[in-house]
Amino acid sequence: MRNNTSPIEALQNIFGYAQFRRGQAEIISEILEGRDVLGVMPTGAGKSLCYQIPAIIMGGVSIVLSPLISLMKDQVDALRQNDVRAATINSSMSWDDARDIFTAARRGEVNLLYVAPERLDSGGFRDFLSSVSIPLIVVDEAHCVSQWGHDFRPSYLNIAPTIASMPERPVVAAFTATATPEVRDDIIEQLSLVSPFTLTTGFDRENLFFHVEHQANKLKTLLDYMKKSSDLSGIVYCSTRKAVESVCLSLKESGVNAVRYHAGLDENERLLNQEKFIYDRADVMVATNAFGMGIDKSNVRYVIHYNMPGSIDSYYQEAGRAGRDGSPADCVLLFAARDIATARYLISSGTDEDAKKAGYKKLGAMIDYCNTDGCLRAFILKYFGERGAPEECGSCGSCVSDRERADITIEAQKILSCVYRMAERTGGRQFGSQMLADVLRGSRNESVLSLGFDKISTWGLMKDYSANAIKDMANFLTAEGYLSIGDGNYPTLAFTERTRPFLRSKARLMMRARDDGGNKKQGGIQNRERGTAKFERRRESSNPDLFDELRELRKETAASEGVPPYVVFPDNTLIAMSSQTPLSDDEFLAIPGVGQAKLKKYGKIFCDAIRNWLASKK
Ligand code: ADP
Ligand code: ZN
Numbered sequence: 001m002r003n004n005t006s007p008i009e010a011l012q013n014i015f016g017y018a019q020f021r022r023g024q025a026e027i028i029s030e031i032l033e034g035r036d037v038l039g040v041m042p043t044g045a046g047k048s049l050c051y052q053i054p055a056i057i058m059g060g061v062s063i064v065l066s067p068l069i070s071l072m073k074d075q076v077d078a079l080r081q082n083d084v085r086a087a088t089i090n091s092s093m094s095w096d097d098a099r100d101i102f103t104a105a106r107r108g109e110v111n112l113l114y115v116a117p118e119r120l121d122s123g124g125f126r127d128f129l130s131s132v133s134i135p136l137i138v139v140d141e142a143h144c145v146s147q148w149g150h151d152f153r154p155s156y157l158n159i160a161p162t163i164a165s166m167p168e169r170p171v172v173a174a175f176t177a178t179a180t181p182e183v184r185d186d187i188i189e190q191l192s193l194v195s196p197f198t199l200t201t202g203f204d205r206e207n208l209f210f211h212v213e214h215q216a217n218k219l220k221t222l223l224d225y226m227k228k229s230s231d232l233s234g235i236v237y238c239s240t241r242k243a244v245e246s247v248c249l250s251l252k253e254s255g256v257n258a259v260r261y262h263a264g265l266d267e268n269e270r271l272l273n274q275e276k277f278i279y280d281r282a283d284v285m286v287a288t289n290a291f292g293m294g295i296d297k298s299n300v301r302y303v304i305h306y307n308m309p310g311s312i313d314s315y316y317q318e319a320g321r322a323g324r325d326g327s328p329a330d331c332v333l334l335f336a337a338r339d340i341a342t343a344r345y346l347i348s349s350g351t352d353e354d355a356k357k358a359g360y361k362k363l364g365a366m367i368d369y370c371n372t373d374g375c376l377r378a379f380i381l382k383y384f385g386e387r388g389a390p391e392e393c394g395s396c397g398s399c400v401s402d403r404e405r406a407d408i409t410i411e412a413q414k415i416l417s418c419v420y421r422m423a424e425r426t427g428g429r430q431f432g433s434q435m436l437a438d439v440l441r442g443s444r445n446e447s448v449l450s451l452g453f454d455k456i457s458t459w460g461l462m463k464d465y466s467a468n469a470i471k472d473m474a475n476f477l478t479a480e481g482y483l484s485i486g487d488g489n490y491p492t493l494a495f496t497e498r499t500r501p502f503l504r505s506k507a508r509l510m511m512r513a514r515d516d517g518g519n520k521k522q523g524g525i526q527n528r529e530r531g532t533a534k535f536e537r538r539r540e541s542s543n544p545d546l547f548d549e550l551r552e553l554r555k556e557t558a559a560s561e562g563v564p565p566y567v568v569f570p571d572n573t574l575i576a577m578s579s580q581t582p583l584s585d586d587e588f589l590a591i592p593g594v595g596q597a598k599l600k601k602y603g604k605i606f607c608d609a610i611r612n613w614l615a616s617k618k
Contacts, residue, residue, distance in 0.1 A: 002057060002058055002059055003056075003057060003059060005056070005057055007020075007025065007028045007029070007032070007053050007054075007057065008020070008025075010053045010056055010057065011049070011053065012595070013595055013596050014056065014082050014083070014084065014595045014596065014597070015049065015053075015082060015593075015595050016082075016589070016591070016592065016593050016594040016595035016596075016598060017592055017593065018592065021045065021046045022045075022201050022202075023039065023041060023045070023050075023199050023201045024046055024049055024050050026197075026199060027039050027050040027173075027197070027199055028049075028050060028053050028054055030197040031050075031051065031054040031136065031171055031173055032054050032057060032058070034171055035171065035195075035196070035197050036171060036172045036173065036174075036193040036194050036195070036196040036197070037050075037171075037172075037173040037174070037196055037197050037198075037199070038142070038173075038174045038175075038176075038184065038187060038188060038193060038196045038197070038198045038199070039173070039174070039175045039176075039198075039199050040175075040176055040177070040178070040184060040198070040199065040200040040201070041175070041177065041199075041200075041201045042177050042201070042202075042203050042204075042205055042320065043177050043205070043320045043321070043324055044205060044207075044298075044320070044323060044324040044325070044326060045177075045201055047140075047175045047177075048075060050173070050175065051064070051136065051138040051173050051175070052079065052084070052112065054136060054171075054173075055111060055112050055135075055136055055138075056084060056111060056112075058135040058136060059111070059133075059135070060111075060132065060133035060134060060135045061105050061110055061111065061112075061113055061132050061133065061134055062111065062112050062113070062134065062135060062136040062137070062138065062170075063113050063115060063129075063134060063136070063137045063138065063170075064112055064113065064114045064115070064138040064140060065115060065116070065117050065120075065137070065138065065139050065140060065156075065159060066114055066115075066116065066140040066141065067116065067117070067140075067141050067144050067151070067153055067156075067294070068116075068141075068293070068294035069088075069090045069091070069092065069116070069294075070294045070295065070296065071140070071141075071294050071296055072088045072090060072114040072115075072116070073088060073090075074296040074564070074567065075114060075296075076088045076112075076114055077563045077564070077567045078567045079112060081563070081567055081568065081597065081598065081601070082595055082597045082598065083596075083597035084111060084112065085109060085110055085111040085112070086110070086111065086112040086113075086114065087101050087104070087105070087110045087112075087113055087114070088113070088114040088115065089101055089113065089114075089115050089119060089125075090115070090116060091116060091118065095124075098124075099124075101113070102124075102128045105128070105132055106131060106132055116155070117153065117155040117156050117158060117159060118155045120155070120158040120159065120162045121155070121158060126162065126165070129162070129166055130166060130167050134166065134168075134170045135170055135171065136170050136171045136172075136173060137159075137163060137170045137171070137172050137173070138172075138173050138174075138175070139156075139159060139172065139173070139174040139175070139191060140175055141175070141176060142156075142174035142175055142176040142187045142191065143176040143177075143178040143183050143187065144156045145157065145159065145186065145187055145190040145191060146182070146183045146186035146187060146190065147186070151293075156190070157190065159190075159191055160190060160191050160192045163191075163192070164192070172191060172193055172194075172196075174187055174191055174193065174196075177320075184198070184200075202381075202386060202389075203380075203381055203384050203386050204377065204381060204386075204389065205320060205323065207323045207326055207327060207328050207329060208319065208320070208322060208323055208328075208329055208330075208331050209328065209329070209330050209331065209395060209396060209397075210319070210331050210376040210377055210380070210396040210397060211330065211331065211332045211333070211376070211396065211397030212332075212333045212335050212369070212370050212376065212397055212398075213332055213333065213334050213335065213397075214335050214336075214370075214472070215334060215336075216336070218306060218334045218336065219247070219250055221334060222236065222247070222251070222304065222306065222334070223250075223251070223254050223256075225302075225304065225332070226251065226254070226256050226284070229301065229302060229330075230283075231257070231283050232283065232301040232302065233277070233280065233283055233284075233297065233299050233300050233301055234283065234284050234285075234300060234301055234302040234303065234304065234322075235284070235285045235286075235287060235291070235292070235300060235302075235303045235304070235318075235321060235322070236251075236258075236284060236285070236286045236287070236303075236304045236305075236306055237287060237288070237289060237291075237303065237304070237305045237306060237307070237309070237318055238286065238287070238288060238306045238307055239288070239289075239306075239307035239308075239309070239339070239342055239343070239346075240288070240307075240342075241262040241263070241264045241288060243306060243307065244260050244261070244262045244286050244287060244288055245260065247286050247306055248260040248286040251284060251286065256283065256284055257282050257283045257284065258282060258283065258284040258285070258286055259273035259276050259277055259282040259284070259285055259286070260273060260285075260286050260287065261273050261274060261285060261286070261287035261288070261290065261291040262287060262288040262290055262291075263288065263290045273285070274291070274295070277297070278295070278297050278564050279555075279558070279559070279564050279565065280299075280551075280555055280564075280565045289309070289314065289318060292318060292321050295321065296324070297321075297324070297564065297566060298324040298325035298566045298570050298571070299325055299327075299565070299566045299570060299571040300321055300322045300323065300324070300329065301322065301323070301327075301329050301330070301571075302322055302329055302330040302331070302332065303318060303319045303320075303321055303322040303329075303330075303331050303332075304330075304332045304333075304334065305318070305319070305332070305333040305334060306334055307334075307339045307342065308333060308335055308336075308339040308340070308343060308366060308367070308370060309343075309366065310343045310346060310347065310359065310362065310363050310366065311359075311362035311363065311365070311366055312362070312365050312366055312369060312380060312383045312384075313362065315333070315366060315369070316380060316384075319331035319333075325566070325570040325571050325572055326570075326572060327570075327571050327572040327575065332397075333369075333370065335370040335371075337433075337468070337471055337475070340363075340367060340491065343363050343366070344360070344363065344490075344491060347359035347360060347363060360485070364478075364484075364485050365383060367475065367478065367479070367485070368478060368479040369383075369479075370475075370479075371472075371475040371476050371478065371479035372398070372476075372479040372480070373398060373405070373476070373479075373510075373511060373512045374391075374392075374398060375390075375391060375392045375393050375396055375398050375399050376393075376396040376397060376398050376399075377389070377393040377395075377396050377399075378390065378391055378392065378393060398512075401512060403512045403513045404512070404513055405510040405511065405512050405513075406510065406511060406512075406513055407508055407509070407510055408473060408476075408509055408510070408511045409507075409508050409509045411462065411465075411473055412473065412477060412482070412502075412509045413503065414440065414458060414461045414462055415436065415440065415462075415470065415473055415474055415477060416477070416482065416483070416495070416499060416502075416503060417457075417458055417503075418436060418439055418440055418456075418458035418461070419431075419436065419483065419493050419494070419495065420495070421456040421457060421458050422435070422436070422439065422451075422453060422456065423494075424456075425451065425452060425453065425455075425456055426451060430486055430492035430493060430494050431492055431493065432490060432491050432492050432493065433470070433471045433474045433475070433491075433493060434467070434471075435447065435448070435453075436470065436471075436474060436493060437467040437470040437471055437474075438453075438467070439453045439456070439458065439459055440458060440459075440460070440461055440462040440465070440470055441460070441462060441463055441465065441467060441470070442454075442459055442460025442461075442463050473511065474493060476511050478493070480509075481496055481498045482496060482498055482499050482502055483495065483496060483499065484496045541574075541575045541578040541579050542578075542579040543578045543579060543581070543613075544578075545613075546578040546581070546610065546613050547574060547575060547578035549609060549613060550574045550577055550578055550606065550609065550610075551565075551574060553605065553606065553609050554568050554569055554574060557602065557605070568602070569593060569594075569598070569602075570593055572592065572593065573591055573592060573593035573594065576591045576592055576593075577591050577606065577610070578610075581610050581613075581614060582607060582610065583607050583610060583611055583614075584607070585599060585603055588603045588606070588607055
């Protein structure tokens with residue numbers, strides 16, 4: 001039943017890509033050899049092709065288990081665009097409709113069948129499994145099988161027994177973007193994978209530009225950013241429903257085509273807004289973290305966090321929704337010290353003490369990310385335990401920053417000795433950064449006086465600094481590991497094992513200028529614009545107005561077929577098209593993302609549009 005297509009021919013003729021990405025060829029060849037596979041690859045790495053190509057080559061019906069209807073629908077739409085026979089059975093279907101699909105599959109009309117794991121419970125489905133040839137079972141989002149993971153789904157536990165009950169054991173291929181070793185081992189065990197070929201590609205997402213913005217006026221920063229990226233697709237994440245409401249309203253008032261999403265809206269509005277965003281009818285989605293799970297929109301060009309999330313894990317997952325198509329995208333975090341309090345409050349409202357401690361620890365790493373001067377990408381990769389990542393990536397907000405570094409050795413010494421003196425005075429108690437700033441600025445407020453802090457030698461040592469400047473430096477010292485934040489319910493500062501060696505060593509400490517310590521000139525805006533400028537350059541088509549026209553054409557075409565625009569062509573395909581202006585079939589086929597089926601379907605209308613555009617330029 002196998003056909004003679006080779007993987008690379010399938011990649012080129014069906015999917016229209018010239019070469020495999022990292023890891024894809026190995027996984028495909030292992031599956032074709034009959035070996036189980038576990039692929040751990042970040043979002044956007046191209047996991048789908050790793051099983052779609054073997055499924056096409058092996059023939060028969062390959063089953064893809066996937067947790068979300070929207071994901072399945074997108075994948076099926078995208079495959080059909082390439083004339084691959086794909087179908088889905090989901091919970092919203094009647095039994096009759098499902099039976100029609102089984103019948104079609106038995107007749108050889110379905111090559112890839114996407115189903116939710118809940119289906120495995122039904123006797124009808126089990127009968128179906130033993131009535132056709134099934135060479136491959138794919139478990140997408142395989143971390144859902146693990147109780148350690150953050151999206152555990154009990155129905156995933158049905159997968160292994162179902163496979164065991166099949167007349168002939170298919171190859172089993174599991175994929176996930178979650179990399180922790182516990183989850184990985186758990187997947188192998190829970191799915192009973194047989195000596196699987198395990199491939200973990202790096203966690204880096206090269207096309208994402210990471211940036212942290214320290215700005216007092218977030219809304220203005222946001223609006224400035226929107227002006228630069230006018231009708232590109234983007235997500236703005238806020239930590240509360242209230243913030244979603246007010247940010248969305250402000251964006252709309254400024255003429256931005258934004259919609260909102262949070263758990264407090266009724267389901268109709270949520271669905272409607274989500275759809276507007278996915279179909280490019282709204283440019284910006286303003287949402288809480290309730291939005292995004294199962295959203296496969298590949299042309300999200302930026303994700304802005306209006307508030308700091310509670311952990312790097314959540315941050316990377318949410319920010320990672322940008323740039324799934326591999327084209328450059330921005331991940332910007334707007335940091336304000338007050339977000340720390342909100343995040344701590346959310347953790348403190350839990351009841352489990354161990355979970356709270358773990359929560360504070362994760363939050364600590366998130367705060368450090370916001371305050372480090374070092375490479376942001378390196379910080380994230382180190383956090384996820386990736387070894388061998390370069391110290392500087394050259395393309396994140398820190399690496400491209402031109403804010404000057406100032407010598408803050410003296411200030412650091414004053415801050416650290418103040419932390420020491422306050423503890424000494426109170427028999428070892430620890431205090432937060434507000435108290436620290438009050439003492440260093442020589443405040444006589446009640447709590448300072450009642451603790452006798454006006455009598456310690458560091459009182460008033462930094463009168464000329466704003467409280468924010470002192471807090472920024474304390475945050476920076478924490479990010480650098482010279483101070484730690486305790487894991488109590490209130491954030492307090494304490495020495496670490498690095499503090500004393502640092503004080504003794506007389507090493508110089510340099511910190512990049514922040515925005516409100518009187519450094520208006522080298523403020524972050526400028527820095528961000530440089531970052532954005534870099535981003536713009538990488539994104540840019542050499543014919544931006546043709547790119548806009550082709551986007552419009554894509555939107556109309558997609559609407560007439562009832563699929564999202566990115567299913568017709570991803571952004572990078574349109575960018576290539578508008579730059580290379582193909583006019584013949586061969587030229588059109590040479591565009592990445594154009595295979596035989598899309599040439600047939602869209603070659604003429606897109607080449608005509610390009611021809612007209614060229615003529616209008618003459
Ligand atoms: P994942 O499931 O890992 O998040 P996808 O399978 O959705 O990622 O792939 C992300 C994008 O990369 C898709 O638009 C896909 O068409 C594209 N892609 C995958 N493999 C290649 C390749 N070899 N060359 C070019 N683009 C690719
Ligand atoms: Zn960097």
